[in-house]
Amino acid sequence: MFDINLLRTDLAATADWMRESRGYAIDVAAFEALEAERKALQIQTQDLQQQRNTLSKAVGQAKAQKDDARAAELLAEVAALPEKVKANEAALATIQEKINGLLLTIPNMPQRGVPIGKDSEENVEQRRWGTPKAFDFVAKDHVALGEALQAGGAGAQLDFETAAKLSGSRFVVMKGQLARLHRALAQFMLDTHVSEHGFTECYVPYIVNADSMTGTGQLPKFEEDLFKVPMAGDDGVKNRYLIPTSEVSLTNFVRDTIVDAANLPMRLTAHTPCFRSEAGSAGRDTRGMIRQHQFDKVEMVYISKPDESNAMLEEMTGFAETILQKLGLPYRVMLLCTGDMGFGATRTYDLEVWLPAQNTYREISSCSNCEAFQARRMSARFKNAQGKNEPVHTLNGSGLAVGRTLVAILENYQNADGSISIPDVLQPYMGGIATLR
């Protein structure tokens, strides 16, 4: 949630920065009008409530003293008030809903220092790791490689046809050693984060309610990107949703809570499937498993104190890099420009892995500091040094997208005969085998 105090105290400058950085136009006139109306209405409503409370209390006192005449007099005096109070309360609630609705649709404010730009072309490379392997044959893409691998009588190890029959486009079936490799990757990532990076492993719901989706920012603005799950008995009003990332489940752990400052930073991780309708991406990445309706991801979420959240973002990005390094996959780190950042982010690093067949780097992880944006929506706070409740900062990052990592392994570790070498760190998870064939 956008910080309303920024709009109240520094409206012009804030609106300028939002326009300059994100190209987002805050409706200044509309906000000012709503605020003025809210202020007048709130003062009036509270005044009426006070009158009613005072008179009602007096009625009680008169009755206690058996002064029926006085009580009747007071009752006559209050008579008209409840109706006025109710009308005012309703009007105030309407205005506050409007203001809240406006606040919920404004994206987060980028940190100063984030490069200004309109799209991914203007992201700024921070560093590279690893050297793309030079193949002495023509590198195949993961689809060709995976479809050529056979899982005995069950057919191709990577099978989009069967998936299409079962579910439609943008789904995949994996079989045999490839399915095992997919599982091995997730296990490896999770194990590394838990035993080497100090994360708490979590198992979380894949279906969440609208409050959770609002908390992390998917709702109300991006409902068309989600799969809606009508729950029996919910009469269509309270839909639930499949998570598009376990960031939603993990971050909402602290919704409506005051976190003990001693427990910060909190490092949470989970391996879950993610479900995205990919509305609006028709025609993009239609081949292969780069962009699916369902994919697995190991997610990292931090709940942090404000003064350390930027350091935590660096740490988290480093942890995602560690996974790629252990897997021996070349990558580069990009600092996203303002125009390419997500709705809730103030600063984001993307990790892009080298894909030989595409002869380019492709996003495999995205690590963001959301600062207090989600915390305000969720009412997630901690007691600061002054003993005051203050919103926490939240961060999230992929560590990593499992499907895309599988793609990277297939393409980077392919051999001339179509077999796939298995990175050393994964072999213990693969029953010791060194090659997929």
Place this chain on the structure above:
RNA sequence: GGAAGUGUGGCCGAGCGGUUUAAGGCACCGGUCUUGAAAACCGGCGAUAGCGCAAGUUAUCCGUGAGUUCGAAUCUCACCACUUCCGCCA
């Protein structure tokens, strides 16, 4: 799915139409005492929002939402969560 019960501040727990301005306890913070600590005693101690330069002050909040009433933690209805039992089930 059926039946019964329970939801009150960080925690326990009283209150079941009107000085509730939510008792009491625990925890926590400050002080007295003490060489220091503990104990004892004294005082403080909820959240959210508004108004105000400030001191302050006002409203709302007892699972959630409607309703009854001049007045609701308290009465009515619906919903949600949890507990116990029965049924079904991976």
